[in-house]
Amino acid sequence: MSGKLKLTIYWLIGLIIVIILPHVIGIVYTNVLVTFMMDAVFALSINLLLGFTGLLSFGHAMFFGIGAYAAALSLTHIQGFPLIGVIFISAISALLLACIVAPLLARVTGTAFAMLTLAFGQLLYVICLKFREITGGEDGIAGYDTPPIHLGFTNVDITDPTNFYYFAFVVLGLLAFFMWWLVKTPFGSVMISIRDNAQRVEYLGYRVKHSKALVLIISGTVTGIVGGVYALFHNLVSTDGVLTIFVSFYPLMGAYIGGIASFFGPIFGAGLLHVFDELTSRYTERVDLVNGLIFILVVMYAPYGAVGLWWSIKAWLFKSKLQKA
Amino acid sequence: MLLEVKDLNTYYGESHVLQGISLTVEKGELVCLLGRNGMGKSTTLKSIMGLVKPKSGLINFKGEQILGMPAHKTARVGIGYVPETREIFPNLTVTDNLLLGIKKGKYSKGVGKDWTLERIYEHFPILKTRGSNKGFQLSGGEQQMLTIARTLMGNPELLLIDEPTEGLAPVMVEEVRDVLIEINKAGVSILLVEHNIKVALAMAHRLYLMGKAHVGFEGTPEELAKKPEIKRQYLEV
Numbered sequence: 001m002s003g004k005l006k007l008t009i010y011w012l013i014g015l016i017i018v019i020i021l022p023h024v025i026g027i028v029y030t031n032v033l034v035t036f037m038m039d040a041v042f043a044l045s046i047n048l049l050l051g052f053t054g055l056l057s058f059g060h061a062m063f064f065g066i067g068a069y070a071a072a073l074s075l076t077h078i079q080g081f082p083l084i085g086v087i088f089i090s091a092i093s094a095l096l097l098a099c100i101v102a103p104l105l106a107r108v109t110g111t112a113f114a115m116l117t118l119a120f121g122q123l124l125y126v127i128c129l130k131f132r133e134i135t136g137g138e139d140g141i142a143g144y145d146t147p148p149i150h151l152g153f154t155n156v157d158i159t160d161p162t163n164f165y166y167f168a169f170v171v172l173g174l175l176a177f178f179m180w181w182l183v184k185t186p187f188g189s190v191m192i193s194i195r196d197n198a199q200r201v202e203y204l205g206y207r208v209k210h211s212k213a214l215v216l217i218i219s220g221t222v223t224g225i226v227g228g229v230y231a232l233f234h235n236l237v238s239t240d241g242v243l244t245i246f247v248s249f250y251p252l253m254g255a256y257i258g259g260i261a262s263f264f265g266p267i268f269g270a271g272l273l274h275v276f277d278e279l280t281s282r283y284t285e286r287v288d289l290v291n292g293l294i295f296i297l298v299v300m301y302a303p304y305g306a307v308g309l310w311w312s313i314k315a316w317l318f319k320s321k322l323q324k325a
Numbered sequence: 326m327l328l329e330v331k332d333l334n335t336y337y338g339e340s341h342v343l344q345g346i347s348l349t350v351e352k353g354e355l356v357c358l359l360g361r362n363g364m365g366k367s368t369t370l371k372s373i374m375g376l377v378k379p380k381s382g383l384i385n386f387k388g389e390q391i392l393g394m395p396a397h398k399t400a401r402v403g404i405g406y407v408p409e410t411r412e413i414f415p416n417l418t419v420t421d422n423l424l425l426g427i428k429k430g431k432y433s434k435g436v437g438k439d440w441t442l443e444r445i446y447e448h449f450p451i452l453k454t455r456g457s458n459k460g461f462q463l464s465g466g467e468q469q470m471l472t473i474a475r476t477l478m479g480n481p482e483l484l485l486i487d488e489p490t491e492g493l494a495p496v497m498v499e500e501v502r503d504v505l506i507e508i509n510k511a512g513v514s515i516l517l518v519e520h521n522i523k524v525a526l527a528m529a530h531r532l533y534l535m536g537k538a539h540v541g542f543e544g545t546p547e548e549l550a551k552k553p554e555i556k557r558q559y560l561e562v
Contacts, residue, residue: 189417200414
């Protein structure tokens with residue numbers, strides 16, 4: 001069997017699993033899967049900056065939050081606002097925010113970058129908290145209509161969890177695919193090179209600051225769209241839900257636990273975090289404490305995350321096989 | 326004249342590390358900057374490239390004033406820089422490292438035909454065999470070859486090369502020397518900082534000997550051979 005055919009068969013099997021999964025696992029776990037997909041794509045977008053460009057953002061919730069608020073506000077104030085419009089406005093709002101902060105953020109690196117993103121994130125949090133008339137403050141915006149998917153011949157109601165799962169899978173899957181494609185392009189090489197040696201990139205003739213700004217804008221926009229999907233999923237957007245520091249930290253932890261050195265690491269990380277959450281919450285309420293301990297252990301003993309650990313195990317197996325031979 | 330540096334003064338904080346340096350590179354020339362450690366040779370290259378900002382002086386490249394230009398712009402006007410520290414991208418493959426050097430349409434067409442992957446592989450066959458290896462898997466000599474080749478992919482008219490044979494095994498030193506001579510013959514002008522006098526004398530058209538922060542001698546290798554006292558004064562420890 002040729003490699004291409006094999007790959008197509010794997011993809012088809014994967015697709016069939018994705019389609020039948022919600023009918024097998026039930027509504028509760030279907031919703032868990034949607035949350036996992038959102039976290040995974042959020043972690044991937046953070047990893048475009050962290051793993052590929054070497055920029056640690058502590059304030060990515062600002063893009064997530066603005067995307068979510070833009071979706072919620074449009075659905076609240078514009079009668080019959082279409083679903084495609086929600087995705088579009090989430091993307092545009094995050095893109096605009098990224099364009100505003102990028103010129104400043106692209107000039108700094110390391111701790112300064114992390115602290116500035118944190119500051120901008122917190123600024124937006126406070127603004128949204130204070131502008132209660134618009135954002136609803138801590139109570140947030142809730143109860144807006146969730147538009148259906150217009151397919152021409154019929155409308156698909158995405159308040160149904162299974163339908164929403166399919167919708168989220170398509171939107172978030174496309175975003176993940178876009179990011180995967182991006183890191184394979186020559187621009188992806190530039191990102192990695194900036195991470196490894198920004199000055200060297202500069203005297204090869206590239207504008208490092210512009211490239212960094214572009215990565216930030218792309219990452220922010222993707223996160224904004226995830227925020228829009230969140231708004232549709234939860235039917236509630238509040239400062240605590242979308243703009244707190246923890247909203248930025250959670251996907252960061254996912255990226256680290258999965259492994260920032262690989263593209264797919266953050267997806268594994270987001271999945272592992274969900275499994276930990278699920279298991280821990282059965283025994284204790286201190287889920288965050290356990291997550292924190294796991295995070296510390298990962299940073300200390302597996303700095304390349306689960307994927308890095310897998311690489312090490314593979315290398316060790318290969319070595320012992322060679323020694324036996 | 327391709328490059329003209331006149332009365333260049335550069336400071337590191339309070340230290341006056343380049344005190345009125347002047348030098349020229351003609352089209353097609355291979356010029357060597359020689360001198361003991363700490364004389365300002367690398368700083369001269371960095372000042373030309375825009376990595377260090379000189380306080381005063383003139384740097385003309387093809388008649389254009391480039392003093393104080395940021396490094397990415399200097400690269401775009403046609404100057405390539407190969408640092409002493411090599412600085413390949415360790416997590417990219419050799420081919421990706423090379424492709425990163427390309428700047429489509431934005432660069433001077435160079436002298437003769439543009440550098441392509443095929444042409445690079447003709448001059449650096451080792452890079453072809455190592456194409457899919459990651460940067461960190463290369464030996465020091467291979468890394469040096471890759472750095473030079475990657476810079477060539479940007480079609481520079483002038484290459485600034487900082488101590489390319491530093492730390493290399495004698496056999497690799499010869500290979501690097503031959504490659505530099507080949508590249509120069511292909512039409513790329515080179516301003517080379519070199520600590521290995523033998524290597525420098527074997528390939529340079531002209532030499533500049535640097536004393537403490539200034540140029541002490543300018544001439545051809547033959548002229549230098551006739552002045553052993555100069556050689557002793559500026560090169561011997």
